[in-house]
Amino acid sequence: MSETITGSEAGGVAPPASGPWPIELDDVTVRYPNGVVALKNVSLSIAAGEMVAVVGLSGSGKSTMIRTVNGLVQPTGGRVTVGPHAVSELRGRALREARGDIGMIFQAFNLADRASVFHNALVGRFAHMPTWRTMLGLASAEDRDMVMRSLDSVGMLEKVWHRAGALSGGQKQRVAIARALSQEPAVMLADEPVASLDPPTAHAVMADLEDINASRGLTVLVNLHLMDLARQYTTRMIGLRAGEVVFDGPAATATDADFEAIYGRPVQARDRLGE
Amino acid sequence: MTGASSLATAERVARIPARPRTWPRTLGVVGVLAVLTALTATPALGGVEIDLGAIAKNWTNGADRIAQMLTPDLSVLPRTWQPLLETLQMAVVGAAISAALAIPLSMWAARPTNPRTPTRMAVRFVLNMIRAVPDLVYATILVAMVGVGALPGVITLVLFDVGIVVKLVSEAIDSADSAYMEAGRAAGGTQTQINRLTALPQTWPAYVSQVLYSLELNVRISAILGLVGAGGIGRLIDEMRGFYRYDALSTIVLEILIVVVFIELASNILRKRLR
Numbered sequence: 001m002s003e004t005i006t007g008s009e010a011g012g013v014a015p016p017a018s019g020p021w022p023i024e025l026d027d028v029t030v031r032y033p034n035g036v037v038a039l040k041n042v043s044l045s046i047a048a049g050e051m052v053a054v055v056g057l058s059g060s061g062k063s064t065m066i067r068t069v070n071g072l073v074q075p076t077g078g079r080v081t082v083g084p085h086a087v088s089e090l091r092g093r094a095l096r097e098a099r100g101d102i103g104m105i106f107q108a109f110n111l112a113d114r115a116s117v118f119h120n121a122l123v124g125r126f127a128h129m130p131t132w133r134t135m136l137g138l139a140s141a142e143d144r145d146m147v148m149r150s151l152d153s154v155g156m157l158e159k160v161w162h163r164a165g166a167l168s169g170g171q172k173q174r175v176a177i178a179r180a181l182s183q184e185p186a187v188m189l190a191d192e193p194v195a196s197l198d199p200p201t202a203h204a205v206m207a208d209l210e211d212i213n214a215s216r217g218l219t220v221l222v223n224l225h226l227m228d229l230a231r232q233y234t235t236r237m238i239g240l241r242a243g244e245v246v247f248d249g250p251a252a253t254a255t256d257a258d259f260e261a262i263y264g265r266p267v268q269a270r271d272r273l274g275e
Numbered sequence: 276m277t278g279a280s281s282l283a284t285a286e287r288v289a290r291i292p293a294r295p296r297t298w299p300r301t302l303g304v305v306g307v308l309a310v311l312t313a314l315t316a317t318p319a320l321g322g323v324e325i326d327l328g329a330i331a332k333n334w335t336n337g338a339d340r341i342a343q344m345l346t347p348d349l350s351v352l353p354r355t356w357q358p359l360l361e362t363l364q365m366a367v368v369g370a371a372i373s374a375a376l377a378i379p380l381s382m383w384a385a386r387p388t389n390p391r392t393p394t395r396m397a398v399r400f401v402l403n404m405i406r407a408v409p410d411l412v413y414a415t416i417l418v419a420m421v422g423v424g425a426l427p428g429v430i431t432l433v434l435f436d437v438g439i440v441v442k443l444v445s446e447a448i449d450s451a452d453s454a455y456m457e458a459g460r461a462a463g464g465t466q467t468q469i470n471r472l473t474a475l476p477q478t479w480p481a482y483v484s485q486v487l488y489s490l491e492l493n494v495r496i497s498a499i500l501g502l503v504g505a506g507g508i509g510r511l512i513d514e515m516r517g518f519y520r521y522d523a524l525s526t527i528v529l530e531i532l533i534v535v536v537f538i539e540l541a542s543n544i545l546r547k548r549l550r
Contacts, residue, residue: 072461106458112477119472125462126459126472127464137471189461
């Protein structure tokens with residue numbers, strides 16, 4: 001990727017990623033320094049443009065797995081590849097460039113509450129922006145335009161100069177989605193994106209992700225612990241239990257018995273979000 | 276029933292663990308403190324000489340001074356304006372310079388904004404050294420180095436302010452929630468970009484509050500820096516003391532008191548508005 005830099009600015013300006021990318025996990029193991037093995041020899045192949053749910057209880061390793069895809073967690077064994085990037089082998093600048101092509105949203109939104117909606121979404125332009133521009137607070141016209149377009153696409157344009165901390169939970173998550181879209185990513189990761197939201201808002205955010213997959217054609221990998229959301233919004237489901245893949249198949253036809261195998265216990269009312 | 280329940284109570288009483296005995300330790304600590312106090316106040320054993328009789332012996336002298344101080348000589352006021360203004364200028368310039376230096380230093384001294392342990396430890400070590408030296412020692416040495424006047428006073432205040440502002444602000448960064456950093460990293464940002472665009476606005480209230488606090492301290496400190504020749508109203512205090520003009524001295528002390536109270540009120544109002 002690095003040899004194809006064509007931006008008009010000098011230094012650290014990567015072109016937007018081209019098209020959706022596949023994600024490959026090859027025999028990935030993550031052992032934390034405290035000895036906990038969060039992932040055990042996980043091998044997965046996600047095709048470009050797929051919408052995949054990773055389902056499991058808390059502690060099953062799904063947060064760790066999604067973080068190996070953009071290198072926030074580096075595997076202690078195995079290989080992770082996203083499109084042209086061998087993420088698990090990258091460090092420093094090359095890793096930052098790869099991350100710039102991979103958007104991510106979080107359960108707790110991870111916004112800087114005291115900064116404006118605009119500046120939070122501008123975080124998504126980091127990989128496309130030379131450091132001096134960030135230091136001086138001077139976004140290029142291109143960066144501004146991309147941020148405004150992303151905010152508009154999630155219906156948050158009119159709040160652009162509001163403080164992020166003053167927004168509701170659903171609005172915060174939409175700003176976080178706009179931040180990820182500002183990256184012009186090829187892949188979108190979502191770590192329990194609706195676990196902090198009320199049911200109607202949760203459905204709206206899942207619909208946003210569905211739309212990102214359908215209309216922009218991005219590969220979407222979303223962590224969930226609720227079975228009905230996985231069935232309704234995704235096409236393929238991967239079940240994780242104690243760091244191992246215990247299910248991999250179509251989400252819509254996954255039975256309650258399949259979920260019981262993933263959860264390791266009978267299905268309960270709290271495993272569904274409802275309407 | 277009552278028999279059974281009282282039996283259960285007796286059984287529970289038997290299971291209550293023995294309360295740990297703490298009085299021997301308390302007695303030990305109090306005893307050690309008492310012995311240390313006695314030792315340090317006994318000149319025969321190398322302790323300091325505390326001659327309470329001196330208060331009685333010099334009482335007439337002391338009463339005389341107090342009587343003089345209770346009748347402030349306001350005729351000295353016109354001579355105080357210029358040095359008082361210099362004291363305030365030193366306080367403001369010192370606070371402003373240290374505020375500018377404290378922004379990057381605070382970021383380098385806190386773990387979330389500087390995950391690299393060696394550079395963080397180096398910055399913290401240097402700042403601990405700077406804080407360890409008393410302000411009057413800085414002023415005395417600097418007067419010898421750069422000469423009598425406001426300059427050594429300003430440098431002293433800068434060193435003092437940087438020490439406390441960086442310590443308090445970096446501790447505020449350390450203890451604050453920094454989940455937003457993960458989003459910046461996931462977007463491919465460098466630590467510098469993340470600090471500038473998100474950590475800075477998040478830290479702003481703590482930073483402004485500590486800078487205002489350092490301004491308050493500066494007015495008080497710069498009032499006495501003149502005693503060693505480092506400019507400001509302290510020079511006048513030294514002069515009046517030399518001439519035993521305690522009536523003029525009390526006028527100056529009252530003047531400083533009024534200025535300090537006024538600045539504290541103003542900075543309290545500003546700090547409240549920040550929150």
